[in-house]
Structures are given as C-alpha cells and as structure tokens.
Amino acid sequence: MATLKTIRKRIVSVKNTQKITKAMKMVSAAKLRRAQQRLMGARPYAQKMNELVSHIAALAPSSAHPLLGRREEVKKVEFLVLSSDRGLCGGFNGNLLRKVERQMVAGKQKYEQIQFSVVGKKGRDFFVARHLTPEQTQTSIYDTFNFAQALNMAAQITEGYLTEKFDEYYLAYNKFISAISQEVVTIRILPFEVHTTDTQTSSENYTPEYIYEPSRAGILDALLPKALATTIYQAFLESIAGEHGARMAAMDAATNNSREMIRRLTLQSNRLRQAAITKELMDIVNGAEAL
Amino acid sequence: MAKIKLEIVTPDRRVLKEEVDTVTLPGTYGELGILPMHTTLLTELGNGKLTYVTGGNTQTLEVQGGLAEVIHDQVTVLADSVT
Numbered sequence: 187m188a189t190l191k192t193i194r195k196r197i198v199s200v201k202n203t204q205k206i207t208k209a210m211k212m213v214s215a216a217k218l219r220r221a222q223q224r225l226m227g228a229r230p231y232a233q234k235m236n237e238l239v240s241h242i243a244a245l246a247p248s249s250a251h252p253l254l255g256r257r258e259e260v261k262k263v264e265f266l267v268l269s270s271d272r273g274l275c276g277g278f279n280g281n282l283l284r285k286v287e288r289q290m291v292a293g294k295q296k297y298e299q300i301q302f303s304v305v306g307k308k309g310r311d312f313f314v315a316r317h318l319t320p321e322q323t324q325t326s327i328y329d330t331f332n333f334a335q336a337l338n339m340a341a342q343i344t345e346g347y348l349t350e351k352f353d354e355y356y357l358a359y360n361k362f363i364s365a366i367s368q369e370v371v372t373i374r375i376l377p378f379e380v381h382t383t384d385t386q387t388s389s390e391n392y393t394p395e396y397i398y399e400p401s402r403a404g405i406l407d408a409l410l411p412k413a414l415a416t417t418i419y420q421a422f423l424e425s426i427a428g429e430h431g432a433r434m435a436a437m438d439a440a441t442n443n444s445r446e447m448i449r450r451l452t453l454q455s456n457r458l459r460q461a462a463i464t465k466e467l468m469d470i471v472n473g474a475e476a477l
Numbered sequence: 478m479a480k481i482k483l484e485i486v487t488p489d490r491r492v493l494k495e496e497v498d499t500v501t502l503p504g505t506y507g508e509l510g511i512l513p514m515h516t517t518l519l520t521e522l523g524n525g526k527l528t529y530v531t532g533g534n535t536q537t538l539e540v541q542g543g544l545a546e547v548i549h550d551q552v553t554v555l556a557d558s559v560t
Contacts, residue, residue: 224489227489227490227491228488228489228490230484230486230490230491231486231487231488231489231490231491231555234484234486234553234555235555238519238544238546238553238555241546242519333488333489333557336488395517396517396518396519396546396548397516397517397518397519398518398519398520399504399505399506399509399518399519399520399521400505400506400521404521405519405520405521405544408521408544409544412544412555416488419488
C-alpha cells in the first residue's frame with residue numbers, strides 16, 4: 187500500500203516530467219514552423235524541376251542519357267533511409283525503419299543484392315541492433331543541410347549508379363502530410379521515371395521539341411543531377427518537418443497523459459489523507475468514550 | 478504587345494513571378510534575349526545578369542548558374558542562386 191508520502195513524491199516527479207514534455211512541445215512547434223516554411227519555399231523549384239524533367243523525358247528516348255531508362259536486368263538495389271538523429275518523436279522512426287526492413291526482406295527474393303545507406307542516429311542504431319551493415323552512415327547532418335549537400339549526395343549516387351554499384355536507387359523517408367501526420371514513402375530516384383503517358387500528347391499540353399543550348403546531352407548532363415538533388419533536398423526537408431511534427435504530437439500526448447496521471451494521483455492522495463484524518467478522529471472519539 | 482510570364486525560382490524560394498515584356502538571360506555562350514512568341518528553348522545558364530523589362534522599367538538580377546526553359550511565352554528560370 188502506497189503511503190501518502192510516496193504518492194506526493196510521485197506527483198512532484200510527474201509534474202517535473204510534464205514541465206519537460208511541455209517545453210519540448212513548444213520547442214518542436216517553433217522548429218516545425220521554421221521547417222515548414224523552408225519546405226514551402228522549396229516547393230516551387232521542385233515542382234518546376236519535375237515538370238521540366240517529365241517534359242524532357244517524354245521527348246527524349248531513354249537512350250539519350252544513362253540516367254534515363256531502366257536497366258534490363260535489375261540485380262542490385264540500394265535504399266537510402268532518412269531517419270532522425272533524436273528520439274522522443276513517437277512512431278516516426280519506428281514506422282519508417284520497420285517498413286524498410288519489410289521491403290528489404292521482400293526484396294531478397296527479387297534481387298540478387300540489397301544494400302542500404304542510412305542517415306540519422308536512430309536508423310544507424312536500428313540496423314546495428316540487427317547486425318546489418320549499411321554502405322554509408324551519416325549522422326547529425328540535418329541541422330546544417332542545404333542544397334549544396336544535396337548536390338554532393340546526388341553526385342555520389344550518380345557515380346554509384348554509373349559504376350553499377352546498384353541498378354536502382356530508392357529513397358525511404360517520412361513525407362510531411364500535416365503537422366500531426368507523416369506518411370512513410372519509398373520512391374525510386376534512379377533511374378529516372380520516364381512517363382510515356384498518352385494524355386500528355388493532347389493538343390493543349392503538347393510540348394514541341396525544344397531547341398537545346400548547348401546540346402541535348404549537355405542539358406541533360408546539367409539537368410539530371412540537379413533534378414536528383416532536388417528530389418533528395420525535398421525529401422530531407424519533408425523528413426525534417428515531419429520529425430518536428432511527430433515530436434510535437436508525441437510531446438503533446440505525453441503532456442496530456444501526465445495531466446491525467448496527476449489528476450489520478452491527487453485523487454488517491456486526497457483519499458488517503460481523508461482516511462488518515464477519519465482514523466485519527468475515531469481514535470480520539472473512542473478514547474474519549476473510554477474515559 | 479503580348480507579354481511573357483516570367484518565373485524565377487531557386488532551391489530555397491520563389492524569387493519572382495511576373496508578367497514582363499522582354500527578358501535577357503545569361504546563357505553559357507552569351508546573352509539570350511527573349512521576346513514574346515519565342516520558340517521553345519531549353520538552355521543552361523552561366524553566371525551573369527538577368528534583366529527584364531516591364532512597362533519601360535528595366536530590372537536586373539544577378540544569377541549564378543542554372544537552367545531556363547522558354548515555352549508558350551512562359552519563361553521559367555531554375556537558378557542555383559539569385560542575388
């Protein structure tokens with residue numbers, strides 16, 4: 187049976203925890219707002235880039251550039267997993283990593299070799315615990331992530347693709363839906379998806395062949411790495427915003443839970459106090475009667 | 478006279494979205510003047526000045542690398558950075 191003193195101690199401790207979760211929630215909310223602004227700012231560029239790539243890809247034969255068109259035999263695939271560095275953000279990492287693990291297990295039958303790289307400490311720890319070794323691990327890069335870094339990563343991935351380290355490259359991350367919801371998505375970023383939909387040839391959307399300056403090959407060489415970097419950059423921003431959103435939601439839930447816990451404990455402590463008073467009173471009354 | 482829809486975006490933000498009369502782009506091989514009814518064009522950009530004219534006013538932006546697409550009187554500049 188809990189004594190009054192231990193219950194009161196617990197109330198104090200829960201209150202302290204609540205203070206922390208509340209503060210973390212506020213910090214996350216502020217960070218989320220900033221991340222969201224960045225994400226919104228990057229959207230027009232990403233959208234234009236996608237339009238451009240799909241225009242060109244629709245016109246150019248897939249043999250126009252090695253990054254276009256799928257390889258006939260897909261033997262090796264690589265995943266890049268964007269997990270977070272910090273925890274306390276609900277199912278943010280768990281959902282992502284479990285899905286990736288499932289996909290890798292499922293892919294074992296389809297492909298000869300599956301490798302992966304990981305960004306974020308949580309992802310690293312997850313795979314270390316499963317005795318899986320990533321090709322590459324990067325941690326603590328979110329805070330300073332910019333487009334130049336995305337370009338670097340794109341160049342590395344392109345290099346790996348051209349030297350046939352892998353035949354397809356996938357990116358797995360949390361897509362930012364709203365402040366309180368994220369969706370785990372896996373997208374193929376290499377080779378580029380060539381859309382050959384017939385709807386695009388309708389008269390209104392008809393795209394005449396471009397004049398390329400300096401040349402089509404030159405343009406593709408300049409455009410495709412940038413397009414790849416844009417996709418990566420966008421995914422990073424989505425993941426960052428998603429992480430803060432997830433943490434905010436988790437901390438909000440934790441704050442509410444501790445409020446409920448405090449309420450229950452206070453009730454319990456009041457009952458105990460009342461019981462103690464009643465008992466004492468009875469003792470006094472009994473004692474008085476005995477006289 | 479017909480207008481050109483000019484849109485300039487960088488990886489971080491949309492810099493400009495405006496209707497203009499003419500645009501001059503800093504191509505890798507020299508400046509490119511774009512007037513309405515220009516043919517569809519896709520070009521790489523070098524470092525240099527991008528100028529556009531709206532109602533007699535000339536505006537200049539400094540562009541560092543990127544790509545530009547001209548299609549149906551719509552000029553889209555995907556610049557690496559703009560100052």
